[in-house]
Amino acid sequence: MSAITHHVPDAILAAYAAGSLPQAFAVAVASHVSLCAHCRAALEAHQAVGGVILEDTEAVAVSSSLRNSILDQLDVPFTPEPVYERNGIYPGPVIEAMQGRAPRWKKLGMGVRQDILSADAQGSVRLLYIPPGQAVPDHSHNGLEMTLVLHGSFSDETGRFGVGDLEIADETVEHTPVADPGAACICLAATDARLRFNALVPRLLQPLFRI
Amino acid sequence: MLTQTIDLQKLVKSEKVTPRRERKPVSQVKTEYSNETIWMLAVRDDRDRGAFAALFDHFAPRLKGFIIKGGASPQQAEEIVQDVMLTIWRKADMFDPHRAQVSAWVYQIARNRRIDIARKENRPMPEALKEEPELEPDASQILGLEQETTQLKCALAALKPEQREVIEKAYLGELTHQEISTQTGLPLGTIKSRIRLGLQRLRHELKDLTQ
Numbered sequence: 001m002s003a004i005t006h007h008v009p010d011a012i013l014a015a016y017a018a019g020s021l022p023q024a025f026a027v028a029v030a031s032h033v034s035l036c037a038h039c040r041a042a043l044e045a046h047q048a049v050g051g052v053i054l055e056d057t058e059a060v061a062v063s064s065s066l067r068n069s070i071l072d073q074l075d076v077p078f079t080p081e082p083v084y085e086r087n088g089i090y091p092g093p094v095i096e097a098m099q100g101r102a103p104r105w106k107k108l109g110m111g112v113r114q115d116i117l118s119a120d121a122q123g124s125v126r127l128l129y130i131p132p133g134q135a136v137p138d139h140s141h142n143g144l145e146m147t148l149v150l151h152g153s154f155s156d157e158t159g160r161f162g163v164g165d166l167e168i169a170d171e172t173v174e175h176t177p178v179a180d181p182g183a184a185c186i187c188l189a190a191t192d193a194r195l196r197f198n199a200l201v202p203r204l205l206q207p208l209f210r211i
Numbered sequence: 212m213l214t215q216t217i218d219l220q221k222l223v224k225s226e227k228v229t230p231r232r233e234r235k236p237v238s239q240v241k242t243e244y245s246n247e248t249i250w251m252l253a254v255r256d257d258r259d260r261g262a263f264a265a266l267f268d269h270f271a272p273r274l275k276g277f278i279i280k281g282g283a284s285p286q287q288a289e290e291i292v293q294d295v296m297l298t299i300w301r302k303a304d305m306f307d308p309h310r311a312q313v314s315a316w317v318y319q320i321a322r323n324r325r326i327d328i329a330r331k332e333n334r335p336m337p338e339a340l341k342e343e344p345e346l347e348p349d350a351s352q353i354l355g356l357e358q359e360t361t362q363l364k365c366a367l368a369a370l371k372p373e374q375r376e377v378i379e380k381a382y383l384g385e386l387t388h389q390e391i392s393t394q395t396g397l398p399l400g401t402i403k404s405r406i407r408l409g410l411q412r413l414r415h416e417l418k419d420l421t422q
């Protein structure tokens with residue numbers, strides 16, 4: 001297994017730490033960090049900056065009842081939030097995005113399959129399954145697209161991406177990722193806008209496919 | 212009660228591995244850890260309410276100021292402070308002083324609560340790496356991280372007011388990742404490598420992650 005070579009840029013990690021990253025990208029970043037010790041350390045460094053800023057913030061007195069109210073609640077039973085564990089190739093945040101279910105693949109043609117985990121005006125998160133040697137349908141996009149490899153690998157004009165690698169492409173990139181021979185490539189793709197496929201599906205049909 | 216005189220030798224030399232339950236309460240171990248770290252460890256290991264009250268007195272007014280700065284009303288801010296403080300108590304076992312200062316950990320919890328409330332959906336989080344219970348605390352690593360954080364604090368204090376304001380805005384979640392990427396020189400310094408050392412302690416878990 002080769003090491004991860006494509007990481008999350010600092011500005012995006014900072015936005016993730018601060019919570020200003022759109023939800024779809026936050027899923028991709030949290031998934032990458034789950035797989036990547038390098039970016040986990042960098043993320044924790046950003047949290048350290050946030051912590052210093054918190055420490056330096058001018059204090060505002062809290063109401064006198066708040067302290068006792070909280071101390072009184074320490075023994076109150078509570079339901080812990082669910083923990084989503086990794087399952088096979090899928091890191092915890094992907095399992096969470098799937099709400100614990102298994103992938104539900106839908107055929108897109110030419111052996112390519114997808115499972116849309118979420119899609120709204122703010123963006124979309126999907127799983128893509130690309131057979132070995134097959135190209136991802138030629139597409140361009142508004143805004144940013146993040147692709148995290150979960151299985152196999154793909155190559156495009158900008159390089160080769162293996163398991164754990166995160167490709168970040170903006171609207172200026174018209175790229176054609178091709179799954180490397182040997183194994184199917186499964187990846188998580190997040191966008192902050194609707195994808196536009198140029199060849200595979202006529203643009204008019206896109207609302208139907210939600211792609 | 213909470214003594215802070217130096218007796219590092221004792222900590223560093225104790226190589227015998229003891230389960231956390233049998234460890235000496237932190238309040239009895241003489242260290243030069245910061246107050247916040249001592250309190251947090253007492254909360255984590257001994258469920259010490261006095262230490263929790265001390266953490267409340269330190270963090271609650273800062274959190275309130277920080278959350279109001281981020282755009283919440285004073286009343287909303289107190290609700291979030293309550294949530295954050297209770298989360299600190301309930302998730303104390305997730306605190307690992309080898310990788311995070313208390314302020315960084317609290318910052319992260321505060322950002323999560325703010326986002327969960329604002330977006331009404333959970334922020335995707337990386338899979339948690341839990342400290343192995345049988346792992347002895349490594350005082351030099353913990354102190355090293357505290358020193359790095361002090362340096363980070365100095366670096367932030369040395370910034371021009373305009374720069375400082377941009378950094379504050381970024382970590383308050385008021386800038387998009389595009390806006391952050393045009394701001395150069397996030398003052399991360401050497402803290403990343405220090406945190407990476409903390410991560411290496413978790414090599415057993417990391418082995419599973421990177422295999």
Ligand SMILES: [Zn+2]
Pocket residue numbers: 004006007008032036037038039040
């Ligand atoms: Zn990475």
